[in-house]
Amino acid sequence: MLPEGKVPVEILEKLFRNLDLNDGRILLGPGPGIDFAAISFGERVLVASTDPITGAVDNIGFYAIHVNANDVAVSGAKPRWFLVTLLLPENSDEELLLRIMDDIRREAEKLGVSIVGGHTEVTPGLDRPIVIGTMFGDVERGNLVRPDGARPGDAIVMTKWAGLEGTSIIAREKREELENVFGREFIEKAAALVEYISVVPEAMISSRFGVNAMHDPTEGGIANGLHEMADSSGLGIRIYPEKIPVREETKALCEFYGLDPLALIGSGSLLIAVEKNRAEALVDELQAKGISSAIIGEFLPEKKRIAVVDGREQPFPRPQTDELWKVFEG
Known part of the structure; x- marks a missing residue:
């Protein structure tokens, strides 16, 4: 049985084994310890990352923006565009939905991030809201910081x-x-x-x-x-x-x-x-x-x-x- 939280790295490695990454524009794909993808658009690179917020209820929208923005920023890219999926427990009211989205909007504005789409639903079986975010940013190709770039002695x-x-x-x-x-x-x-x-x-x-x-x-x-x-x-x-x-x-x-x-x-x-x-x-x-x-x-x-x-x-x-x-x- 899998433990709660992140899937163990040895199992993740099995998941990555058979992925087809033959697209030459993919500069960085999935792997252990890698939290963003990098895709070439000529002289600029699109950086994308996704993360759910599952352990918090209070301020969940705040966490969704910043946790996802962090994963993009570690590439050297400025976070710019955000997609959000909101999963609400049964019997949730409109007030909860509006409060979460207001938190997301406010924190996005602080970072200069635009909310460009997403999905919202009431999901059976949940005991708390879950917010899944996907953040995009871009950076000049020569300034991309790769997560696998550490060197011996660093x-x-x-x-x-x-x-x-x-x-x-x-x-x-x-x-x-x-x-x-x-x-x-x-x-x-x-x-x-x-x-x-x-x-x-x-x-x-x-x-x-x-x-x-x-x-x-x-x-x-x-x-x-x-x-x-x-x-x-x-x-x-x-x-x-x-x-x-x-x-x-x-x-x-x-x-x-x-x-x-x-x-x-x-x-x-x-x-x-x-x-x-x-x-x-x-x-x-x-x-x-x-x-x-x-x-x-x-x-x-x-x-x-x-x-x-x-x-x-x-x-x-x-x-x-x-x-x-x-x-x-x-």
């Missing part, structure tokens, strides 16, 4: 903090329970971390800086995002967990529910592969623009995945599922 730069999206979702969905433990002010602060979810600004800065690859971690958090990045480039990684920034709100909620913050859904952070001798300069440039960032590891030529803890190397396992599911199951 430093791994991470922006912001681990588990941002998961922290906000938990705070919003479990507000009443958590306010009784941590107080209203603390939970409001945790819920407000959703404001950091867009990685479009840092992706645009990094692409202009000249980096080798970018990836925005989603399900499975920073830990799974690092594995996906290594998968796509066919490399290994050495990670320094103590250098991975985690906010106090995330630490508190993860301790309360018994979660690993590094495996908690992580939209809002960007993972970047950049030449080692340029990594500090990239960190300085990002921080000069008000974007917190840190060097958390490096890529290895051999395909091993290791973490350095207390000066000793140990395995760095891939999360089997996102920690967020534990909260809703329990």
Whole structure:
């Protein structure tokens, strides 16, 4: 039986095996750790990505725009056009539909994205709304940043903090329970971390800086995002967990529910592969623009995945599922 959340990478590889990608205009097709497609239109490249929002109810339209925009921005392309499929539970009212679409419209306007189509229906068997988005953007062919472009010896730069999206979702969905433990002010602060979810600004800065690859971690958090990045480039990684920034709100909620913050859904952070001798300069440039960032590891030529803890190397396992599911199951 398949686990909840993302399908395991070894099964995904079976799905990709028999796909016909003989169209010469396809510059980048599906693969482990690859979240967007790239199609040539001469000197420009169309970038497309799709993602569902399944773990949130509150602010679901907000997440739909930004999670999909992030997947396009990591290519160096500016997000421009959005298709949305809205699946509503039985007995939903018009107010819910209008609220979700209003959230989508508002956030699209902030990014300069046009909503160009989609589909809406009431779907039997659902217990919550599901929004599936498809985002398109474009970029000059020479400026496309490929997700499989990391090189041995590249430093791994991470922006912001681990588990941002998961922290906000938990705070919003479990507000009443958590306010009784941590107080209203603390939970409001945790819920407000959703404001950091867009990685479009840092992706645009990094692409202009000249980096080798970018990836925005989603399900499975920073830990799974690092594995996906290594998968796509066919490399290994050495990670320094103590250098991975985690906010106090995330630490508190993860301790309360018994979660690993590094495996908690992580939209809002960007993972970047950049030449080692340029990594500090990239960190300085990002921080000069008000974007917190840190060097958390490096890529290895051999395909091993290791973490350095207390000066000793140990395995760095891939999360089997996102920690967020534990909260809703329990």
